[in-house]
Amino acid sequence: MKAITQFDCIQNEIYSNGCVKIITDGIADIKTELLRPQLKLNWIFDNEKTIFTKELSTWTSYLGPRFSKKEFLFLKNTYDFELEEFKDNLYSKLSINPLYTSPGTIEFIEYQDKEYLIIKFNRWQHDYQPRGAGEDQLGEDITYIHGIWEDPLLTDEIIKKIKAQ
DSSP, X not given: OEEEOEEEEEEEEEOTTSOEEEEEEEEEESSEEEESEEEEBTTBOGXXXXXXXXXXXXXXXXXXXXXXXXXXXXXXXXXXXXXXXXXXXXXXXXXXSTTOOSOOEEEEEEETXXXXXXXXXXXXXXXXXXXXXXXXXXXXXEEEEEEEEXXXXXXXHHHHHHTTO
């Protein structure tokens, strides 16, 4: 398992009329808040990879496999994120800003013969978001990248659950 501390990234502002303005295009650090980021690993954009995404909690709002508490604690200890317990379920938590109210997400990425893991949290830029229907459909605009790992340490069972198999 290799931690990636910097990565190539494009940050965008998307306006309600659909126009996109590139804010920055360059190197970003993990544990940083970014504005609608497009991460570039190995200089390949996201749409050229296979990405599996799952909420980082033991509870899920849709039918599908859930992480057991043992698996969740393994992830917490391995990837060093905060957790919160509510009604016998565990949730990942980010406490650097009170606007982070949702659990983080875990992304498992396959590209050629490499595997990557990204843990990130999303929030609205301002406490009065969403601004309107156009912006609301785009989702939260601030993303905190907790970490990126190449060849992550995961059990086969956790990988199956992330891939929803």
